Amino acid sequence: MKQTTHPPDHRSAGVRHGAATVAPPPGPGPKRRRPTSTQWAAWAFLAPVTLYLTLFYAYPLYRNLDLSLRNYTVRSFVQGDAPFTGLANYRKVFDDPTFAPALLHTAVFTAVCLVFQYAIGLALAVFFHQNFRLSATLRALFLVPWLLPLIVSASTWSWMLNSESGIVNAALHAIGIGPVNWLTSPSWALTSVITANIWIGVPFNLVVLYSGLQSIPTSLYEAAAIDGANAWQRFWRVTFPLLRPVSAITLLLGLIYTLKVFDIIWIMTKGGPADSSTTFATWSYQLGFGNLLPAFGPGAAVGNLLVVAALVFGLVYVRVQRKQSL
Amino acid sequence: MNSSSRQRRLTAAAITALAVAVTATACSSSSGSTDTKGAGSGTYTIWDPYPQFDKTSDWVKLLDQCGTKAGVKIKRTAFDTSDLGNKTLLAAQQGNSPDLLIVDNPVVSTLAEAGVLTTTDDNKLDTSKVDPNLLAAGQSGGKTYGTPIGANTLALYYNKKVLKEAGVDISSVKDWKSLTAALEKVKKAGKKGITFSAIGTEEGSFQFLPWFWGAGAKLTQLDSSQAVSALSLWKDWQKNGYAPNSVQNNTQTTSWQEFASGDYAFSENGTWQLANAKKAGFDYGVLPIPGTDGGNAAAPTGGEFVTIPVQQDTGRYATSQKLVTCLTSTDNLYNTDTTLSYVAPTSEVQDKQVAANADLKPWVDAVKAAEGRTSDDLGTKYPKISEQMWKAVQSALSGSKSPKDALTSAQAAAK
Numbered sequence: 001m002k003q004t005t006h007p008p009d010h011r012s013a014g015v016r017h018g019a020a021t022v023a024p025p026p027g028p029g030p031k032r033r034r035p036t037s038t039q040w041a042a043w044a045f046l047a048p049v050t051l052y053l054t055l056f057y058a059y060p061l062y063r064n065l066d067l068s069l070r071n072y073t074v075r076s077f078v079q080g081d082a083p084f085t086g087l088a089n090y091r092k093v094f095d096d097p098t099f100a101p102a103l104l105h106t107a108v109f110t111a112v113c114l115v116f117q118y119a120i121g122l123a124l125a126v127f128f129h130q131n132f133r134l135s136a137t138l139r140a141l142f143l144v145p146w147l148l149p150l151i152v153s154a155s156t157w158s159w160m161l162n163s164e165s166g167i168v169n170a171a172l173h174a175i176g177i178g179p180v181n182w183l184t185s186p187s188w189a190l191t192s193v194i195t196a197n198i199w200i201g202v203p204f205n206l207v208v209l210y211s212g213l214q215s216i217p218t219s220l221y222e223a224a225a226i227d228g229a230n231a232w233q234r235f236w237r238v239t240f241p242l243l244r245p246v247s248a249i250t251l252l253l254g255l256i257y258t259l260k261v262f263d264i265i266w267i268m269t270k271g272g273p274a275d276s277s278t279t280f281a282t283w284s285y286q287l288g289f290g291n292l293l294p295a296f297g298p299g300a301a302v303g304n305l306l307v308v309a310a311l312v313f314g315l316v317y318v319r320v321q322r323k324q325s326l
Numbered sequence: 327m328n329s330s331s332r333q334r335r336l337t338a339a340a341i342t343a344l345a346v347a348v349t350a351t352a353c354s355s356s357s358g359s360t361d362t363k364g365a366g367s368g369t370y371t372i373w374d375p376y377p378q379f380d381k382t383s384d385w386v387k388l389l390d391q392c393g394t395k396a397g398v399k400i401k402r403t404a405f406d407t408s409d410l411g412n413k414t415l416l417a418a419q420q421g422n423s424p425d426l427l428i429v430d431n432p433v434v435s436t437l438a439e440a441g442v443l444t445t446t447d448d449n450k451l452d453t454s455k456v457d458p459n460l461l462a463a464g465q466s467g468g469k470t471y472g473t474p475i476g477a478n479t480l481a482l483y484y485n486k487k488v489l490k491e492a493g494v495d496i497s498s499v500k501d502w503k504s505l506t507a508a509l510e511k512v513k514k515a516g517k518k519g520i521t522f523s524a525i526g527t528e529e530g531s532f533q534f535l536p537w538f539w540g541a542g543a544k545l546t547q548l549d550s551s552q553a554v555s556a557l558s559l560w561k562d563w564q565k566n567g568y569a570p571n572s573v574q575n576n577t578q579t580t581s582w583q584e585f586a587s588g589d590y591a592f593s594e595n596g597t598w599q600l601a602n603a604k605k606a607g608f609d610y611g612v613l614p615i616p617g618t619d620g621g622n623a624a625a626p627t628g629g630e631f632v633t634i635p636v637q638q639d640t641g642r643y644a645t646s647q648k649l650v651t652c653l654t655s656t657d658n659l660y661n662t663d664t665t666l667s668y669v670a671p672t673s674e675v676q677d678k679q680v681a682a683n684a685d686l687k688p689w690v691d692a693v694k695a696a697e698g699r700t701s702d703d704l705g706t707k708y709p710k711i712s713e714q715m716w717k718a719v720q721s722a723l724s725g726s727k728s729p730k731d732a733l734t735s736a737q738a739a740a741k
Binding site for chain 2 (some may be wrong): 073074075077080100122162163164165179182183185186269270271272273274275276289290291292293
C-alpha cells in the first residue's frame with residue numbers, strides 16, 4: 001500500500017501526476033506509464049458525461065439560441081442560409097399583442113398553481129403523517145394523478161368541463177346553477193386549466209413534503225407537547241421551520257414544472273379562446289408548430305425567454321441555499 | 327491492492343468509457359449513413375398521414391404491390407396529419423426526405439416554397455386527368471407540385487327523424503334564412519340545432535370557409551361586410567342556442583359525436599364520415615351547404631396530394647414516378663378512395679364511384695364545386711390568413727370581441 005494515494009478531489013489529480021513522474025514513489029509495476037494511463041483514464045471517465053452534456057444540453061441550447069437570432073423562413077430553414085438578424089425576433093415577440101397577456105397568464109398560472117399545490121400538498125402530508133389505519137392505501141390513491149399520462153388526465157378534464165355534456169355542468173344544474181362555459185369563455189378558461197394543473201401537481205408536493213416530515217425527529221414534538229404547545233403551535237413552530245429546506249426545493253422544482261406546462265393547456269383549450277389561456281409555453285409552440293407556416297425564429301425566442309426565467313429562479317434558489325448554509 | 331490490479335481496473339474503465347464513446351459515435355454515424363440512400367439500394371420510403379391503417383390494411387398492401395411492380399422495396403411510415411408538414415421540413419433540412427410524400431393539400435404550397443418538392447416538370451408526373459379545381463391546391467407560381475390522391479369536402483348531414491318531429495321540410499332549406507328558420511323550429515321542438523367545429527386550429531378555418539365563401543367574401547379581405555355576415559351567422563346561432571357552446575372546442579370528430587348522439591338536426595361534416603353515418607343508427611341525408619342567398623356555397627377541398635420530395639440522387643425520381651403512377655392509376659385510385667371514404671380526383675373514377683354507390687352523388691357534386699384553400703395563388707399567404715381567421719372566429723364566438731372587430735383585427739394582423 002505504498003503507492004500514491006489519490007486525493008479524493010479528482011480535479012487536482014491530473015496536476016499532481018507531473019510531480020509523481022519526476023519522483024516516482026517506490027512500488028512494483030511499470031512506473032513510467034502509470035501517470036499517463038491514469039490521465040487517460042481520467043479523461044475517459046470524463047468523456048461520457050461531457051459527450052452527453054454537449055450532445056443533449058449544449059448543442060440544443062446553442063441551436064435554439066441560433067434559431068432565435070436568425071430570420072428563418074421555410075425556405076431558409078431547409079437550405080440553412082437564414083440571415084443573422086440579431087435581436088429582431090425578440091423585438092417582434094415583445095411587440096406582439098399576445099406578449100403582455102401571455103406574460104400575465106404565465107405569471108398567474110405559475111403563482112396560483114404553486115401556492116395551491118404547495119398548500120394542499122402540505123396539508124395532506126401533515127394529515128397522512130398521523131399514520132391512521134389505511135393511511136398508506138389512501139396515500140397511494142392520492143398518487144393516481146401523477147401516474148396517469150398527461151394526455152389522459154387532460155382529456156378527462158376537458159371532457160368533464162365540456163359546456164354541453166360535461167359532468168361539472170350537470171352537477172351545477174342539479175343544484176340549480178346555470179351552465180358555465182368552463183373552456184370556451186375567456187373569463188373561465190385560465191381558471192379551468194389552473195384547476196386541472198393543481199390537481200395534477202398535488203401528489204408531487206405530497207410525496208416530497210411527506211418524506212420531509214418523516215425526517216423531523218419525534219422527540220421535538222414530544223418536547224413541544226410537554227411545554228404545552230397545541231397542535232397549531234407545533235405546526236408553525238416545529239414542522240414548518242424544519243421543513244424549510246424541503247419546501248424550498250419542492251417549490252423550485254414545482255416552479256420549473258409549472259412554467260413549462262404545455263400539454264394540459266394545449267389539450268384543454270389550445271391557449272384559447274382568443275388567447276385567454278395562452279402562456280409562454282403554448283405561445284412558443286403555437287408560433288413554431290401551430291400553423292401550416294412555422295415561424296421558428298420567434299418561437300425559439302419565446303422558448304428562450306422561458307429558459308431564462310427558469311434559470312433566474314434557479315439562481316435565486318442557489319443563493320438562498322448558500323445564505324442558509326452560512 | 328497492488329498497483330497492477332489498480333492499473334487493470336483503470337484500463338478496464340478506460341476501455342469501457344471508450345467503448346461507450348465509440349458506440350455513441352457509431353450510433354450517430356450509422357444514423358447519418360441512412361441519409362445517403364444509394365440508387366441501387368432498392369428501398370423507397372413513403373410517408374403518409376394515415377396512421378389508422380396498419381400493415382394488414384388494403385392501403386399498405388397497395389403500397390407494397392406498387393413497390394413490387396416497380397421492382398423496389400417499400401418502407402412506409404405513417405404520421406399524424408398535423409405533424410407531417412413540420413416533420414417533412416425537418417427531414418429536408420437533414421437531407422433525409424422520403425421518396426414519396428402524401429400530404430394534406432394546403433401544406434403543399436408551403437413545402438413547395440421551402441424547395442422541398444419537385445415539380446411535375448422535373449418528375450414527369452401526368453396530371454392531365456385530374457379535375458383542375460382540385461389540382462389548383464397543389465399549384466403555385468404556375469408550377470404543379472403533385473397530384474391529388476383523393477378529395478373530400480364539407481356538406482350538411484341532417485337527421486331526418488329530428489327534422490320530421492320539428493316539422494321542417496328539408497327541401498325548404500335553400501339559403502341562410504331558411505336554414506336559420508329550420509334551426510329555430512328544431513329548437514322549439516326541444517331538439518338541438520346544428521354542430522360544427524370552430525376550434526382554434528386549421529380545422530376551424532376549414533369549417534368556417536363554406537360560410538365565408540358562401541357569403542361572397544374573399545380570403546384577401548377578411549374584414550369585408552360579407553365576411554362579417556358569415557361570422558355573425560355563426561355567432562347568432564350560438565347566441566340563440568341553435569348551436570352548442572362546445573363548438574369552440576369541437577374538432578370535426580367531436581362535432582360528429584354530438585351529431586351521432588341523435589339529438590342534433592344538422593352537422594357540418596366531411597365526406598370521410600359517410601361510413602360512420604351508416605353506423606349511426608338513424609336515417610340521415612346530405613345537403614350541400616347553402617350560400618347566403620341560395621345556391622350552393624363553395625366548400626374548401628380537403629384530401630391529400632402525392633408528392634415527390636427533392637432528392638440528392640435525381641436518378642430516384644424515375645422509380646418514384648412509377649410508384650405514384652401506380653398509386654393513382656384508375657383501378658387503384660378507385661380502391662384507395664373507397665377505403666379512405668374520399669371522392670376521386672378524376673371524373674373517370676368519380677363516375678365509377680357514383681355507379682357503385684349512389685350516396686356519393688351529392689359529394690361528387692360538392693367536390694366539383696369546391697375550391698382549394700391555397701388556390702388563386704394565395705400559396706404560403708394562406709396559413710397566415712387562416713390562423714387569423716380561426717382566431718377571429720374564436721374571439722367572436724367566445725364573446726371577447728364583436729364579429730366586426732374580430733375580423734378587423736384579423737385583417738390587420740394577416741397583412
